[in-house]
Amino acid sequence: MQRCSYPFAAIVGQENVKRALLVALVNPKAGGLLIAGEKGTGKSTLVRSLQPLLRERKIWELPLNASEDMVLGSLDMHYALETGKRRLLPGLMAKAHKQLLYIDEVNLLRRDFLSTLLEAANSGLYRVEREGLSCLQEAACTLLGTMNPEEGVLPVPILDRFGMYVQVSRETNEQARVEIVRRILDYEAEPQAFCQRYTAATEQLTEQLAMAQKLLPSVEVSPAMMLLAAQQCARVHAAGHRAELFLLEASRAIAALAGRSYLLPDDLEEAACYVLPQRLRQEQQEQPPEPQDRDDSGENEESTDQQSDQTPEQQSEPPPVPDATQESVSPDDQNNQNQREEQDNQGAGEENIADIERLFSFLHMELPNFPDRQERSGSGKRSLTRTAERQGRYVRAGFPHGTVTDLAFDATLRAAAPYQRYREHNGCALAIAKEDLRQKIREKRIGSTFLFVVDASGSMGARERMRAVKGAVCAMLQDAYQQRDQVGMIVFRRQSAEVLLPITRSVDLAQKCLRRLPTGGKTPLAEGLTTALRVLAGAKNKDSQSKPVIVLITDGRVNKSMDGKDALDEALKAAGKIRRTGVHSVVIDTEQDFIKMGLARNVAQEMGSSYYRLQELSEHNIMHIVKKVASG
Amino acid sequence: MKNINVYPFTAIVGQEDMKLALILNVINPLLGGVLIKGEKGTAKSTAVRAIADLLPAMEVSKHCPFHCDPKNHNQLCDKCREAVTQKKQLPVQATKMRVVELPVSATEDRVVGTLDIEYAIKHGEKKFDPGILAEANRNILYVDEINLLDDHVVDVLLDAAAMGINTVEREGVSYSHPARFVLVGTMNPEEGDIRPQLLDRFGLSVNVVGENEPEQRVEVIKRRLAYERDSEGFDKEYQLEKEELASRIMTARNLLPQVTIDDELLLLVAKLAIALDVDGHRADITVIKTAMTMAAFDGRTVTDTEDVKQAAKLVLPHRMRRQPFEDGALDWEKVEAVFACQ
Numbered sequence: 001m002q003r004c005s006y007p008f009a010a011i012v013g014q015e016n017v018k019r020a021l022l023v024a025l026v027n028p029k030a031g032g033l034l035i036a037g038e039k040g041t042g043k044s045t046l047v048r049s050l051q052p053l054l055r056e057r058k059i060w061e062l063p064l065n066a067s068e069d070m071v072l073g074s075l076d077m078h079y080a081l082e083t084g085k086r087r088l089l090p091g092l093m094a095k096a097h098k099q100l101l102y103i104d105e106v107n108l109l110r111r112d113f114l115s116t117l118l119e120a121a122n123s124g125l126y127r128v129e130r131e132g133l134s135c136l137q138e139a140a141c142t143l144l145g146t147m148n149p150e151e152g153v154l155p156v157p158i159l160d161r162f163g164m165y166v167q168v169s170r171e172t173n174e175q176a177r178v179e180i181v182r183r184i185l186d187y188e189a190e191p192q193a194f195c196q197r198y199t200a201a202t203e204q205l206t207e208q209l210a211m212a213q214k215l216l217p218s219v220e221v222s223p224a225m226m227l228l229a230a231q232q233c234a235r236v237h238a239a240g241h242r243a244e245l246f247l248l249e250a251s252r253a254i255a256a257l258a259g260r261s262y263l264l265p266d267d268l269e270e271a272a273c274y275v276l277p278q279r280l281r282q283e284q285q286e287q288p289p290e291p292q293d294r295d296d297s298g299e300n301e302e303s304t305d306q307q308s309d310q311t312p313e314q315q316s317e318p319p320p321v322p323d324a325t326q327e328s329v330s331p332d333d334q335n336n337q338n339q340r341e342e343q344d345n346q347g348a349g350e351e352n353i354a355d356i357e358r359l360f361s362f363l364h365m366e367l368p369n370f371p372d373r374q375e376r377s378g379s380g381k382r383s384l385t386r387t388a389e390r391q392g393r394y395v396r397a398g399f400p401h402g403t404v405t406d407l408a409f410d411a412t413l414r415a416a417a418p419y420q421r422y423r424e425h426n427g428c429a430l431a432i433a434k435e436d437l438r439q440k441i442r443e444k445r446i447g448s449t450f451l452f453v454v455d456a457s458g459s460m461g462a463r464e465r466m467r468a469v470k471g472a473v474c475a476m477l478q479d480a481y482q483q484r485d486q487v488g489m490i491v492f493r494r495q496s497a498e499v500l501l502p503i504t505r506s507v508d509l510a511q512k513c514l515r516r517l518p519t520g521g522k523t524p525l526a527e528g529l530t531t532a533l534r535v536l537a538g539a540k541n542k543d544s545q546s547k548p549v550i551v552l553i554t555d556g557r558v559n560k561s562m563d564g565k566d567a568l569d570e571a572l573k574a575a576g577k578i579r580r581t582g583v584h585s586v587v588i589d590t591e592q593d594f595i596k597m598g599l600a601r602n603v604a605q606e607m608g609s610s611y612y613r614l615q616e617l618s619e620h621n622i623m624h625i626v627k628k629v630a631s632g
Numbered sequence: 633m634k635n636i637n638v639y640p641f642t643a644i645v646g647q648e649d650m651k652l653a654l655i656l657n658v659i660n661p662l663l664g665g666v667l668i669k670g671e672k673g674t675a676k677s678t679a680v681r682a683i684a685d686l687l688p689a690m691e692v693s694k695h696c697p698f699h700c701d702p703k704n705h706n707q708l709c710d711k712c713r714e715a716v717t718q719k720k721q722l723p724v725q726a727t728k729m730r731v732v733e734l735p736v737s738a739t740e741d742r743v744v745g746t747l748d749i750e751y752a753i754k755h756g757e758k759k760f761d762p763g764i765l766a767e768a769n770r771n772i773l774y775v776d777e778i779n780l781l782d783d784h785v786v787d788v789l790l791d792a793a794a795m796g797i798n799t800v801e802r803e804g805v806s807y808s809h810p811a812r813f814v815l816v817g818t819m820n821p822e823e824g825d826i827r828p829q830l831l832d833r834f835g836l837s838v839n840v841v842g843e844n845e846p847e848q849r850v851e852v853i854k855r856r857l858a859y860e861r862d863s864e865g866f867d868k869e870y871q872l873e874k875e876e877l878a879s880r881i882m883t884a885r886n887l888l889p890q891v892t893i894d895d896e897l898l899l900l901v902a903k904l905a906i907a908l909d910v911d912g913h914r915a916d917i918t919v920i921k922t923a924m925t926m927a928a929f930d931g932r933t934v935t936d937t938e939d940v941k942q943a944a945k946l947v948l949p950h951r952m953r954r955q956p957f958e959d960g961a962l963d964w965e966k967v968e969a970v971f972a973c974q
Contacts, residue, residue, distance in 0.1 A: 004706055038911040038912050039828070039829050039832045039911055039912050039914070040832055040911055040912020040913050040914035040915070041911075041913065042912075044794065044795070048795075061799055062801065063788075063791065063800065063801055064784075064787045064788070064791070065740055065744060065784065065787065065788055065800075065802055066801035066802060067801070067802040067803060069804065070801040070802055070803075070804070070806060071801065074804065077756075077758065077804070078756075078757070081756050092801060092806075104791060105787065105790070105791075148829055150829070151827070151828075151829060170912050171913070172906060174899055174902040174903055174906065175899075177902035177905065177906070177913065178895060178898040178899050180913055180916070181898055181901070181902070181916050181917050182895075182898065184917055185893075185917075185920065185921070188662060189889060191706050393740060393784045394741065394802065394803070408803075409749045409752065409803065410747050410758075410803040410804035410805075413752055413753075413804070414804070417756075420756070428753055428754065429753065429754050429755050429756040430752070430753050430756050432753075509822075
């Protein structure tokens with residue numbers, strides 16, 4: 001389908017992205033480009049506007065729902081019908097050989113599939129071993145990807161394979177924003193006329209690109225430049241040697257765009273802005289930090305975060321109070337307001353509502369991502385699973401085990417095609433035998449269920465401990481939100497445990513509960529754990545396939561039992577019960593006192609949980625709570 | 633064909649925001665649809681069906697599974713385009729705008745389209761069998777409880793909603809076709825979130841609540857009962873009002889290309905977007921388009937400040953949430969402050 005797309009030359013601002021795109025177009029060896037940015041910043045528009053600049057090459061689009069046979073190639077059905085012989089019908093990768101392949105929302109593509117694509121694109125070749133075919137395919141294509149980090153970030157090994165990475169941000173200049181809107185209105189009113197206005201600019205860019213491509217083979221890299229590149233990469237501790245190669249190739253493209261056949265240090269400097277950001281390996285490993293000139297935008301984002309964090313509080317209580325929200329839970333809480341300043345020597349009978357501390361910006365809950373053999377269903381993103389229901393994305397076809405429940409027609413037809421010349425047809429164009437039948441293999445990401453069991457006893461209220469706890473839970477909720485997990489929350493304090501939030505997909509609600517979580521009273525840990533088991537059992541009845549994880553947050557200072565016996569003993573027994581049900585759990589120990597009693601650790605051992613200290617979490621800032629989930 | 637099974641749009645009591653949002657979207661399908669948030673039983677789906685019924689038939693290319701617009705050459709499917717380039721006259725027929733429903737349980741192959749199995753078996757050839765997105769082209773795509781939609785179906789919707797094109801690379805078919813629709817989604821916020829990216833694709837959002845005034849509630853019941861007793865007679869009662877509204881909408885549609893907006897207002901919206909710190913540029917663009925559509929609906933060709941203000945009310949609330957857990961309420965005082973500065 002041909003359309004008159006928004007012209008590249010008409011895009012306001014985004015200079016760094018435009019440059020990086022031109023570099024990617026001039027030199028395929030620069031390793032393609034990944035563009036990250038918030039929604040509505042024109043990422044896809046930028047990529048889709050490139051087509052008119054290309055004379056011979058085409059930009060192929062890979063939709064997220066593409067099945068493997070369409071991308072990697074499949075048996076040529078028509079040829080097989082006519083000749084009875086097998087031949088490969090090239091897939092999208094082969095079609096995009098020496099051209100460009102664009103993946104929108106690339107962070108939502110299946111990871112294993114994406115890494116196959118990246119590997120093929122970088123090496124220029126891949127092996128097809130499917131449907132009775134075996135051959136090598138050429139697929140040296142330049143990959144262009146766009147993503148919105150809000151939906152989850154890509155792991156480092158995948159980021160590494162993209163040659164270049166740039167971030168788009170929204171325009172903050174008023175006049176520029178006006179210009180953007182003006183142009184879009186004009187474009188939508190009369191696309192053809194609008195495009196014509198930019199014909200000259202488009203023509204000029206096309207010419208520049210063509211010249212640069214012609215010049216590229218003669219752009220030499222001097223040993224001095226190689227050294228400089230190596231130094232630059234070493235300075236940022238870039239892993240592996242891909243970085244230098246991508247850096248030099250990108251620099252060559254920049255030189256070629258400038259019409260030079262030699263490199264200048266400035267070319268390398270510019271190339272470094274595109275090649276190195278995702279490879280910085282110091283301290284922060286998770287998020288690709290920005291090069292210096294864009295550093296301030298990152299900080300801006302953080303500071304706006306903090307600003308906006310405060311707005312909800314300000315809305316709920318007009319005179320801004322610096323600490324603790326006072327949305328009271330029960331009327332008698334209001335009497336306690338003036339006791340806030342005495343937080344430290346707080347006794348067991350009082351209630352308090354702590355603020356949420358925003359410290360844990362990189363807290364991730366991570367379940368290993370290997371596919372799970374047990375068939376499950378559900379919706380969410382945490383783990384990839386095969387699904388037996390006729391739902392989920394059809395990724396490939398396979399041989400059926402037993403009866404066919406979900407027939408893969410396309411694969412079945414292809415399987416039958418080579419034999420058509422020899423079979424009885426009975427009036428049909430195709431005769432299909434039982435051995436041709438193929439089953440659809442579907443995949444679906446399912447979320448996990450996280451049940452937070454939070455100790456809100458008086459001892460937790462001391463020294464702003466609750467603030468830190470809320471911060472940690474909040475960070476985990478944030479992650480749960482991205483992964484579309486289910487969450488629930490149980491609070492134990494005073495005499496009993498209370499299900500504050502039944503298991504739900506509304507992480508939002510969980511956060512609201514967290515905000516007004518009061519502390520005070522004794523620590524009935526055993527009851528908390530028993531309630532957790534009961535809630536999970538209930539959830540299992542409804543949805544037997546989500547993998548639940550209990551996150552217990554406590555200082556372990558148990559002092560309230562259910563039946564008046566030894567409280568700690570009772571808690572350990574309940575913990576043992578949880579281990580026996582095979583539910584995975586994490587214990588976050590909030591004990592901060594000088595003399596540590598290590599009670600939470602005992603509970604963790606008994607429960608077979610991973611154990612973390614809250615302090616560690618806040619100290620390292622980046623923390624992966626890894627749960628080993630046995631496969632099968 | 634007269635469809636008496638549709639409750640008349642003008643007989644719906646109250647819910648002015650929702651009605652306005654729907655009207656604006658049918659005047660200008662480029663606004664990007666509307667998300668209706670609210671509890672059950674608040675006439676959401678009734679209103680959506682009613683608005684489609686209200687409009688006169690539109691011209692579509694005959695036999696085209698995508699109902700291409702013969703007049704808009706920039707958005708034709710491959711077949712219609714081929715016919716046009718060969719200077720053939722596209723056969724035209726008149727069809728009413730339809731409400732195409734996307735049930736939450738829909739599978740991906742039904743949504744994007746799939747291999748035509750019957751054709752493949754009979755003729756030994758692959759052919760594309762269009763899905764819901766094809767049907768929805770130039771129509772209203774209605775997704776009830778859109779927040780419960782499966783992730784992989786949402787992925788598909790996102791792309792089609794933004795680009796107006798559905799690209800299929802699956803089950804042996806490689807195909808793309810126009811899929812430009814007015815996306816109308818409903819959700820009950822209590823039942824879980826909607827992905828921020830999908831949220832951003834909605835041009836407008838409205839909150840609906842049941843009427844609180846006893847008289848209004850009685851009126852709702854009265855009309856409903858009257859409708860159920862004699863739908864034909866009831867429809868006739870509202871015929872005049874319906875025709876009036878329809879003609880107002882059609883006038884607005886014709887007027888829309890002539891509506892102008894001056895740079896001061898554009899600047900005002902830019903300031904507003906910066907002050908509210910919204911993501912990206914979709915908010916500015918949609919506020920302005922909505923304001924212009926409002927002016928057209930009002931029969932004017934010049935957009936004024938009031939249009940922008942009203943538009944901001946419909947466009948901004950669902951874009952306020954930058955972090956997952958912010959309440960995401962629109963701080964109207966901030967908006968007023970920006971307007972006051974002008």
